[in-house]
Amino acid sequence: MGEKARRALVxxxxxxxxxxxxxxxxxxxEVVIVDRDRLVGTIGPRRGRPQGRHINAMHVRGLxxxxxxxxxxxxELVADGCPTGDYAGSVRWFFNGKPLRREDIGYTAVPATAPLMERHVRERVEQLPAVRFVERCDIVDLVATxxxxxxxxxxxxHLxxxxxEEVIEADLVVDATGRGSRTPAMLAKFGYPRVPEDRIKIDLGYVTQHYELDDDPWGGDLAIIPVAYxxxxxxxxxTQTDHGKVELTVYGLLGDHPPTDQEGFYAFVKSLCVPDIHEALRSARPIDEPVPFHYPVTLRRRYERMSRFPAGLVITGDAVTSFNPVYAQGMTVAALSALTLxxxxxxxxxxxxxxYFQDLxxxxxxxxxxxxxxVDLGFAGVPGDRSMKVRFLQRFLSLVQAAATQDPKVTTAYMRAAGMVDPPQALMRxxxxxxxxxxxxKRSTGSQARQPALTRPG
Incomplete structure (x- = not known):
């Protein structure tokens, strides 16, 4: 008799x-994926992923x-209408209100709307013979010995x-239910210790709208990104995105959220530290209404610190750590978590x-x-421990960003770290x-002349 078939439940x-x-x-x-939404064949945003109507980015390392x-x-993304360019050289970055000097670093950026990119990943998973989807199901509880x-x-x-109800048995269960994961409560019910958590209240709100444009405001670039400071x-x-659409997400921290009425939304855009986006919207035709999203706290569940944990269960993605979404780390961390697994x-x-948790x-x-x-603790209203190490890193990061406004090599190093290709420590090489x-x-001696807003050297 052959060995028993092994099943993983996601x-x-x-x-x-x-x-x-x-x-x-x-x-x-066999790998079984359970979700409360209908996944197979879904094209547009889905209810179970509210951020699916908003900006979608995968860092260099994630790609x-x-x-x-x-x-x-x-x-495949390019063939499906996504533009492409260089992650640093094709993006007009602004830090502290000033443009970075930049050069191509040889890493691809492929802007795509959230539903399109997720669909392409899902379709590739659907092609795997071992995988099947169980859709329109609520996860009621974990089952244990x-x-x-x-x-x-x-x-x-079943919805x-x-x-x-039914029990789906598995040799391994992987919780990928996102920041709303109920695993901590289920573990507590089974008698396990409370999962330690780190939370940082950022009170972030953002609003997204899509457009068609007659003019090209980018001058060959993919995106314009003024970063809050x-x-x-x-x-x-x-940013440009798939099939000729233009996507704009505007955000504010600490309760300073963009309004969703069109006039108020445009006024918020006009208040940004650079005029480029507001000027581009003069020729824009909205193709949908502004859609809001509120993100109150970042969250890290410290499973690696638990003294006891059941066998047969691991956790991944946002169910472990949910980052400030404006830094676009979540998708890349999800991909890297799979390599760790x-x-x-x-x-x-x-x-x-x-x-696994220690390695992750x-x-x-x-x-x-x-x-x-x-970066988040650089905003005075964000509560948290500003240790000597944090203050040092904040000061060093400000020096890096300032140097990058004049030196494209510093920009390249910074973007490699931000794109998760290099560790942050690489900035100290x-x-x-x-x-x-x-x-x-040069800045302290006043010897450096003021530079114009350049896109790239030459």
Whole structure:
């Protein structure tokens, strides 16, 4: 008699679940993805992903992982009408209200609306023979052994038909249900310790609208991105996207949220630190209404610090850490989390949760969390511990950003770190550090002439 078929159960069918399903299919005979939405064949935004109507970005490293797991993925996006350019050289970045000097760094940016990119990932997962989708189901509870030491599946309730419940058994359960994950409550019910959490209240609100434009406001660039900073806590991402559409997301922190009436929305855009976007909207034709989204706190669940945890269960994506979305780290972290999970998969056993969570924290989450929380804590109204290390990093980051307004090599180093290609510590490599310090010295002596708003050298 042959060995028993092994099943992995993925709770949640967005990016975290889809990337996890891809690597699970290498070791498990069957991978079941459960979601309350209808996924297969869905084209537009879906209810279970409210951010699907807003700006969508995958960092350089995320695209690299997507291409590794789904060869030809980038070309598929381009063939489906997505523009493409260089992550640094083709984007008009503004930090502290000033344009960065830039150059092409050889890494691709492919702006795509959220539904289109998610659909392409999902369709590649659908092609995997081991994967099947169980749609329109609520996840009611985790199922465990009698001694609660191992998770053996999940109980789900069907949202269509008779609304009945069933238990889906599995050798491994992966929670990819996002920041609203109920796993901490389920673990508490099974007698496990409370999951430690880090929360930072940013009170972020953003509004998104799509347009058609007759004129080209970019001059060959893909996007215009003025980043919020303490003296002006409002920012925007204005980008070309698939099939000739233009997408604008405008945001504000600490309760300073954009209005959703058209006149108020345009007035908010006009208040940004640079006039480029407001001027471009003079020839814009809105193709939908402004849509809001509120994001009160960033959240990190510290599973790596738990003293006890059941076997047969791991967690990924936003269900572990939910970052400030304006930094666009979530999709890339989801992709990198799948690679971490892959390192812990074995054909003859389930991964060790403790080893997985420690690896996930140290190799993926720590650096991304530190970089974004350092920036968030730069806003005086954001509560949090501003340790000596945080204050040092904030000061150093301000020097890097200032140097990047004059030196394209510093911009390149900064964008490689922001794009998660290099760790943040790479900004302190001797060659980059020297350029940053030279820039600081020039500014302190007043010897540097004022530079125009350049797009790229030459």
């Amino acid at each position: 709770l949640g069918g967005s990016y975290g679940g889809l990337f996890a399903a891809r690597v699970l299919s290498e070791q498990y005979d 690299q992982v997507a291409e590794e797991l789904f060869p030809g993925f980038i070309q 009698a001694d609660r030491s191992r998770i053996t599946g999940a109980r789900v309730r 269509e038909g008779d609304g009945g 303490p003296d002006s806590p409002r920012g925007a991402i204005f 892959r390192r812990h998969l074995r054909r003859d056993s389930a991964p060790d949760p403790a080893a 924290a140290s190799s993926v989450i720590d650096a991304a969390w530190e970089m974004t929380t350092t 001797p060659a980059t550090l020297l350029r940053v310090l030279v820039g600081a010295l």
